[in-house]
Amino acid sequence: MPDRASLVALADAKKPLFVGIDVGGTNIKLGLVDDAGRTVGYHSVPTKAERGAEDAVARMKEGVDTLLQQAGATLADVARIGLATPGPMDLKAGILLESGNLPKWWHFPIRQRVSEACGLPVRYANDANAAAYGEFWSGAAADCHSMVLITLGTGVGGGIIVGDTLIEGAHGCGGECGHVLIDPSDDAPRDSLDKTGSLEAFCGAYAIIRRTNEALDAGRSSSLAQLREGGQKLSPLVISRAAETGDELAQEIAMETARYLALGIVTFIHTIDPDSVVIGGGVNFGGAGHPLGEEFIQRIRDEVRPRLLTSLRDTLHIDFAQLGGDAGYVGAAGLARLDHRQQK
Amino acid sequence: MPDRASLVALADAKKPLFVGIDVGGTNIKLGLVDDAGRTVGYHSVPTKAERGAEDAVARMKEGVDTLLQQAGATLADVARIGLATPGPMDLKAGILLESGNLPKWWHFPIRQRVSEACGLPVRYANDANAAAYGEFWSGAAADCHSMVLITLGTGVGGGIIVGDTLIEGAHGCGGECGHVLIDPSDDAPRDSLDKTGSLEAFCGAYAIIRRTNEALDAGRSSSLAQLREGGQKLSPLVISRAAETGDELAQEIAMETARYLALGIVTFIHTIDPDSVVIGGGVNFGGAGHPLGEEFIQRIRDEVRPRLLTSLRDTLHIDFAQLGGDAGYVGAAGLARLDHRQQK
Numbered sequence: 001m002p003d004r005a006s007l008v009a010l011a012d013a014k015k016p017l018f019v020g021i022d023v024g025g026t027n028i029k030l031g032l033v034d035d036a037g038r039t040v041g042y043h044s045v046p047t048k049a050e051r052g053a054e055d056a057v058a059r060m061k062e063g064v065d066t067l068l069q070q071a072g073a074t075l076a077d078v079a080r081i082g083l084a085t086p087g088p089m090d091l092k093a094g095i096l097l098e099s100g101n102l103p104k105w106w107h108f109p110i111r112q113r114v115s116e117a118c119g120l121p122v123r124y125a126n127d128a129n130a131a132a133y134g135e136f137w138s139g140a141a142a143d144c145h146s147m148v149l150i151t152l153g154t155g156v157g158g159g160i161i162v163g164d165t166l167i168e169g170a171h172g173c174g175g176e177c178g179h180v181l182i183d184p185s186d187d188a189p190r191d192s193l194d195k196t197g198s199l200e201a202f203c204g205a206y207a208i209i210r211r212t213n214e215a216l217d218a219g220r221s222s223s224l225a226q227l228r229e230g231g232q233k234l235s236p237l238v239i240s241r242a243a244e245t246g247d248e249l250a251q252e253i254a255m256e257t258a259r260y261l262a263l264g265i266v267t268f269i270h271t272i273d274p275d276s277v278v279i280g281g282g283v284n285f286g287g288a289g290h291p292l293g294e295e296f297i298q299r300i301r302d303e304v305r306p307r308l309l310t311s312l313r314d315t316l317h318i319d320f321a322q323l324g325g326d327a328g329y330v331g332a333a334g335l336a337r338l339d340h341r342q343q344k
Numbered sequence: 345m346p347d348r349a350s351l352v353a354l355a356d357a358k359k360p361l362f363v364g365i366d367v368g369g370t371n372i373k374l375g376l377v378d379d380a381g382r383t384v385g386y387h388s389v390p391t392k393a394e395r396g397a398e399d400a401v402a403r404m405k406e407g408v409d410t411l412l413q414q415a416g417a418t419l420a421d422v423a424r425i426g427l428a429t430p431g432p433m434d435l436k437a438g439i440l441l442e443s444g445n446l447p448k449w450w451h452f453p454i455r456q457r458v459s460e461a462c463g464l465p466v467r468y469a470n471d472a473n474a475a476a477y478g479e480f481w482s483g484a485a486a487d488c489h490s491m492v493l494i495t496l497g498t499g500v501g502g503g504i505i506v507g508d509t510l511i512e513g514a515h516g517c518g519g520e521c522g523h524v525l526i527d528p529s530d531d532a533p534r535d536s537l538d539k540t541g542s543l544e545a546f547c548g549a550y551a552i553i554r555r556t557n558e559a560l561d562a563g564r565s566s567s568l569a570q571l572r573e574g575g576q577k578l579s580p581l582v583i584s585r586a587a588e589t590g591d592e593l594a595q596e597i598a599m600e601t602a603r604y605l606a607l608g609i610v611t612f613i614h615t616i617d618p619d620s621v622v623i624g625g626g627v628n629f630g631g632a633g634h635p636l637g638e639e640f641i642q643r644i645r646d647e648v649r650p651r652l653l654t655s656l657r658d659t660l661h662i663d664f665a666q667l668g669g670d671a672g673y674v675g676a677a678g679l680a681r682l683d684h685r686q687q688k
Contacts, residue, residue, distance in 0.1 A: 088655045097655060146514055160615065162511055162518075169617020170490055171659050179614035179653060181607045183528050184546075195651060197607075202528075263525045263541075270523035271504065271615055273513020307539060309523060311432045311441060315515050 002031065003325035005039035010072050013040045016079035016340070019064055020333030021114070022127060023047060023085040025101040028056065030063045031326065032071050032078075033333035037138030039326065041071030049101070053108040061117040079340045081122045082332030083114055084130035091172045094124050123336040126168070127328050129175055131321075132159020133166055134331030135278050139323040144275035148268045149321065150177045150261070151281035155192055156200040160272055166335065178204065182263045202260035205236045205283055212239055212253050222249035236283040243285060244292045254285045254292065255299050262303030265318065269308060280321030288320040346375065347669035349383035354416050357384045360423035360684070363408055364677030365458070366471060367429040369393060369445040372400065374407045375670065376415050376422075377677035381482030383670065385415030393445065397452040405461040423684045425466045426676030427458055428474035435516045438468045467680040470512065471672050473519055475665075476503020477510050478675025479622050483667040488619035492612045493665065494521045494605070495625035499536055500544040504616055510679065522548065526607045546604035549580045549627055556583055556597050566593035580627040587629060588636045598629045598636065599643050606647030609662065613652060624665030632664040 013034035022029040024047060032041035045063045047056060064081075068074060088097040094111025096102065111124040125133075132149035141147040141161075150158040158177025160167040167174040178191065178200035188197035189207060201207055212234055216225050223242050228234060243250035265277055279297065286293035301318050308316070323330055357378035366373040369391060376385035389407045391400060408425075412418060432441040438455025440446065455468040469477075476493035485491040485505075494502045502521025504511040511518040522535070522544035532541035533551060545551055556578055560569050567586050572578060587594035609621055623641065630637035645662050652660070667674055 088653070162506070162509065165506065165509060167506055167616060170619045171617055171656055173614065173617040173653055173656055176614040176617070176653060180524075180611040181526060181651065184526050184604065184607050193653070260528065263528050267524040267611055268615065270517065270520040271612065272511060273515055273517040273520070275514045307525065309432070309517055309520060309537070312515055312517055 002039050002042040004323050005031075005042070005326045005330070007042065008034065008038045008040055010040055013038070015077065017073060017077045018333035018336045018340070019067065019078055019081045019120075020329030020331070020336070021060060021081060021083045022130065022328030022332060023056070023083070023102075024127070025049060025086075028060060028063065029325070029329045030060070030067045031329035031333060032067050032073060033330055035337065037142075037330060037334060039330065041067050041073070043067040043070065050104060053096070053102070053105040053110060054113070056105075057110070057113045057117050060114060064118050075119065078120060080336040081114065081118055081120045082125065082130065082334070082336035083111065083122050084125050084127040084328050084332040085110065087126045087172060089124070089126060089172050091124060091168060094122075121339075123332070123339045125166075125332055125335050126159075126172060128157035129159040129166055129168060130331035130335060131280060131327035132161060132175065132331065133334050134323050134327035134329075135280065135321050136161045136331075137334040138330060139327060140278045140319050140321050141276045146272065146274040147276045147278060148177070148272055148274045149278045149280055150264065150268075152203060152261075152279065152283035153281040154205045156204050157281075160268075160274070162272065162274070164338070177264065177268065180264055180267055182260065182267070199260070199264040203257050203264070208236050208239060208253060208257055208283065209234050211256065212249065215249055215253075220249050223247045224250060240283070240285045240292070244290070251292070254296055258296050258299035259303050262300050262307070265300065265304050266307045269304070269312060273312065276317040276319065278319060278321050280327065284320060293320070346383055346386040348667050349375075349386070349670045349674070351386065352378065352382045352384055354384055357382070359421065361417060361421045362677035362680045362684070363411065363422055363425045363464075364474075364673030364675070364680070365404060365425060365427045366474065366672030366676060367391060367400070367427070368471075369430070372404060372407065373669070373673045374404070374411045375673035375677060376411050376417060377674055379681065381674060381678060383674065385411050385417070387411040387414065394448060397440070397446070397449040397454060398457070401454070401457045401461050404458055408462050419463060422464060424680040425458065425462055425464045426469065426474065426673075426678070426680035427455065427466050428469050428471040428672050428676040429454065431470045431516060433468070433470060433516050435468060435470075435512060438466075465683075467676070467683045469510075469676055469679050470503075470516060472501035473503040473510055473512060474675035474679060475624060475671035476505060476519065476675065477678050478667050478671035478673075479624065479665050480505045480675075481678040482674060483671060484622045484663050484665050485620045490616065490618040491620045491622060492521070492616055492618045493622045493624055494608065496547060496605075496623065496627035497625040498549045500548050501625075504612075504618070506616065506618070508682070521608065521612065524608055524611055526604065526611070543604070543608040547601050547608070552580050552583060552597060552601055552627065553578050555600065556593070559593055559597075564593050567591045568594060584627070584629045584636070588634070595636070598640055602640050602643035603647050606644050606651070609644065609648050610651045613648070613656060617656070620661040620663065622663060622665050624671065628664060637664070
């Protein structure tokens, strides 16, 4: 089942259809998406990255067949495939580069091979950028002209869209939102790439866990201290749950994260001046509708506003993403649709 | 005379022509620019901001007449006018907002009034964004698909172009490069808008002077100490001259500025991933061709490179701007040309 999308019947779908494929470290999500951005069918297959890319392409082909069959559609209904994978990648050549998540897939011509296997043209994209385009096309920013998405997960990623144009960058590194710098000091924290002072070094899962452990090591009392002593490994989810049940330290950590995130958001707003800033990813402290999630996003807004140019303060829109785990395949399908329309 | 542009004869000009108008606090520069981005004619008139906007519009009209007359052209040769002013502004409405440099011009419908006075459609733009488009169209980034310009002057400004699209922003505040944040601490320096931790708070003229004064106050020996005692007011130009003649403190200040600037540039690269980063404005420590200027820009490159995502390190292009004070009117004309071509 899709994460958040509700399925529309094939009879109600706006044609043509597009297939979106989102390759993750564990699963490959496949969605049949209509011309209005609605999900018509959903299927997923295991990535089994260790078996190599050619093996996965065969499973993607089988997955597409199953997806179409379940929805009652045929390949003739599909105009194009959108394919999203983790970076880095050579977008022009359609080749995966040295991805940390897919070690046996390096330098694989994935766009061409998926296209050959499935018999359709393929639009290839970075997964975070595809997710951004998904939220822009039919999620949290569906009524916007421009958007910055920041995803909080193990790392901090994102994507930027200005007027229907996805900022993919001259070398496929546009919208690497976790790698903007927010601290100039040499002893600033380091991120997953061993870089100091990046947004990810303050707001990535590892940073959240590190700050919590440091506070506990310094003798701070918290329900997390007992959990840790009992052998529980701290994660943003565990910390988030503690915060939701009133743990003071965990709530402080959440609000600190909101403050650091705000610094990055101010930078994006003064660079792009988008209609909307969207916060996605799993590390959302309960997310939309949850009291702590709402406090988290309100804290972000409260920290951003006074740092903005005066003329931007009353136009601020910062909200949670809406598509959850569906954003990647929906956005990949949406980018395939853009290509299809441009080449018609 | 134009600052850097060499004039081409009307007979050699590629038609149609465009008029670019760049309104500064002291002078209004007017350029007649051909379809290839070359300057055919140049004229300037005093801004006399204190007389108000309507008075300046009358001088702009006279200026355009003089400009055309001197070049041997007529209004019929001109397809459109590009008009650049300092911000903030409402681009959609074509209205100047509360500009610090033009206090008597607030809320003036400048686009419509210039269009009525001159009898041509007008494309209105922020002056820093226009300068960026000028460098992109026919200056330092003329062979690029995307570019970030950072201008170092009294303030720190800039502009961003991605694939022929100027990132003007949903509220006219795109490319406000001086207002990205590079320091999260509450006691970080403040910029001209009293905001802490912005790039401008570290690299603006005021920041450069403040750091120099602090070092001198702390007893640092420097040729600048004697100048200051002699009543000379320190400016980036005075500090730059001292550095050029071997003053150690002044050179340190220049290289510190390069380091801070590099942090902002890393952020722009990981956000936009442009083909090229261009450094413009008067505070350039001698600029291109000068030993200190070359050392300054090389220091920027050296500080940026190790902080980049690995796949971007060998693709780095950071260079000085080429159009000097002509960039604004050239870019305004170029934006007028874009509008003209889109509406043909």
